[in-house]
Amino acid sequence: MRPRLLARLASDLEKRRQAHALRQHLTHSEISARHVVCDGRRLLNFSSNDYLGLSHHPRVLAAARQAIDAGVGAGASHLITGHHHHHQALQEALADWQQRDAAVLFSTGYMANLGVIQTLCGRHDLLLQDRLNHASLIDAAALSGSRLRRYRHHDVEHLRALLSEHSNKAALIASDGVFSMDGDVAPVESLARLAKEQGATLMLDDAHGIGVLGAQGRGAAEQLSQQDCPVLMGTLGKAFGTFGAFVTGSQGLIEGLTQFARSHIYTTAPPPAWAAATLTALALIRGDDELRQQLHANIQQLRNALNGHAQAQLMPSQTAIQPLLLGDNARTLAVSQRLEEAGFRVAAIRPPTVPEGSARLRITLSAAHQEQDIKALVAALDQALAA
Ligand SMILES: *Cc1c(COP(=O)(O)O)cnc(C)c1O
Numbered sequence: 001m002r003p004r005l006l007a008r009l010a011s012d013l014e015k016r017r018q019a020h021a022l023r024q025h026l027t028h029s030e031i032s033a034r035h036v037v038c039d040g041r042r043l044l045n046f047s048s049n050d051y052l053g054l055s056h057h058p059r060v061l062a063a064a065r066q067a068i069d070a071g072v073g074a075g076a077s078h079l080i081t082g083h084h085h086h087h088q089a090l091q092e093a094l095a096d097w098q099q100r101d102a103a104v105l106f107s108t109g110y111m112a113n114l115g116v117i118q119t120l121c122g123r124h125d126l127l128l129q130d131r132l133n134h135a136s137l138i139d140a141a142a143l144s145g146s147r148l149r150r151y152r153h154h155d156v157e158h159l160r161a162l163l164s165e166h167s168n169k170a171a172l173i174a175s176d177g178v179f180s181m182d183g184d185v186a187p188v189e190s191l192a193r194l195a196k197e198q199g200a201t202l203m204l205d206d207a208h209g210i211g212v213l214g215a216q217g218r219g220a221a222e223q224l225s226q227q228d229c230p231v232l233m234g235t236l237g238k239a240f241g242t243f244g245a246f247v248t249g250s251q252g253l254i255e256g257l258t259q260f261a262r263s264h265i266y267t268t269a270p271p272p273a274w275a276a277a278t279l280t281a282l283a284l285i286r287g288d289d290e291l292r293q294q295l296h297a298n299i300q301q302l303r304n305a306l307n308g309h310a311q312a313q314l315m316p317s318q319t320a321i322q323p324l325l326l327g328d329n330a331r332t333l334a335v336s337q338r339l340e341e342a343g344f345r346v347a348a349i350r351p352p353t354v355p356e357g358s359a360r361l362r363i364t365l366s367a368a369h370q371e372q373d374i375k376a377l378v379a380a381l382d383q384a385l386a387a
Contacts, residue, residue, distance in 0.1 A: 240285065
C-alpha cells in the first residue's frame with residue numbers, strides 16, 4: 001500500500017513531542033534586544049541576536065523612515081527592476097568595510113549560503129565542513145550535489161586528512177566564523193593556511209562575528225585578507241539589527257554569484273528602505289566602538305558572575321553567545337520555563353539543532369542590556385537550576 005505523507009508527518013510529530021523537542025511560534029507584541037512582551041508579560045530578553053541593539057537604534061529607525069518613500073517593496077528581483085541605489089550603496093559600503101573588491105546582497109543568510117555553494121561546487125567536488133556548521137551550510141551541500149565530508153569541530157588535522165584523500169578534486173572548506181550554538185570562534189588562521197597549502201578555497205560564514213569582533217566590527221576573520229579568505233559571508237539580521245545577508249570577495253566571485261547564484265537571481269530584492277536602514281547600521285558598526293565595548297563589558301560581567309558556579313558552567317566563549325550546557329532535553333526545557341516564569345526569556349536549544357545529549361540554554365547578550373539585567377538573570381538562574 002502507498003504510504004500516506006500526512007500520516008507519516010503526524011507520526012514524526014508525535015515522536016518529537018515525546019522527546020520534549022517540539023517547538024512553537026510564540027507571539028510577541030514587542031521585540032527588542034532587551035525586552036520582549038509576550039501574552040502581556042514583559043520579559044528581559046536573553047535570546048536575541050540583536051547584539052548591539054541596532055534594531056531600535058534611533059539613527060537606524062530614522063534612516064528607515066526617511067527612505068520609506070522609496071517603497072516598502074522592491075517589486076522585482078535585483079536583475080530585473082528591483083535593484084535600487086540604496087542596494088548599490090550598501091553593497092559598495094560592505095565591500096569597502098571588509099576591504100574586499102565587491103559585495104552582493106542576498107535576502108537571507110540561508111539563501112546566501114545556498115547560493116554560494118550551489119555556484120561554486122558541483123557533483124565532482126569536495127565540500128568540507130566543520131561538524132557544527134549552521135544548518136544552511138549543510139543544506140547547501142545537498143543542493144549543490146557535491147560530496148560533503150564533515151571534519152571534527154575545530155580539528156584542522158582531521159580536515160587535512162580528508163583533503164589529502166582527494167588531492168585531485170576541487171575543494172571548498174566552509175566554516176562558521178563564530179559557531180551559532182556554541183559561541184566559540186573557528187581557527188580561521190589555521191584554516192586559511194591549510195586551504196592555501198592544499199589549493200582549496202576557504203569560505204567563512206561570520207553571521208555571529210561581524211559587528212561583534214575585530215576592529216570596526218569586521219568580525220572573526222578581520223586579520224584574513226581577501227586572498228586568505230576569498231569567500232566571506234555575513235548576515236545583516238544579527239548585530240546589524242536589520243535583515244538579509246551579503247557575500248564579499250573578488251570581482252570575479254561577485255560577478256559569478258550575480259550570474260549563477262539562483263537564490264540571488266530568482267527572488268525579489270529586499271525593500272529599498274531596508275537597504276538604507278542597513279547602511280546606517282553599518283556606519284554605526286564601523287564608527288562607534290562604544291556599543292561593542294558595552295557588549296563586551298556585559299559578556300565579562302556574566303562570565304565573572306558565573307565563574308566557579310556549581311551548576312552553571314558556561315561554555316568557553318568570548319562572544320555574545322554564552323551557552324549553558326545542561327545535556328538533558330526535559331531539564332533544559334524545565335529550567336527555561338522557570339526562567340520564563342521569573343521574567344526572563346532564555347531559549348532552550350535541543351536536538352536536532354545541537355547534537356543529542358547536548359541540550360543547552362543559549363544565553364545571548366546585547367549592548368542593550370544593563371548591569372542590573374545581568375545581575376537579575378544570574379540570581380534567577382541560581383534559583384531555576386536549584387529547583
Ligand atoms: C543565522 C545564521 C544564518 C542564517 O542567516 P539568516 O539571515 O537568518 O537566514 C546562517 N549562518 C549562520 C552561522 C547563522 O547563525
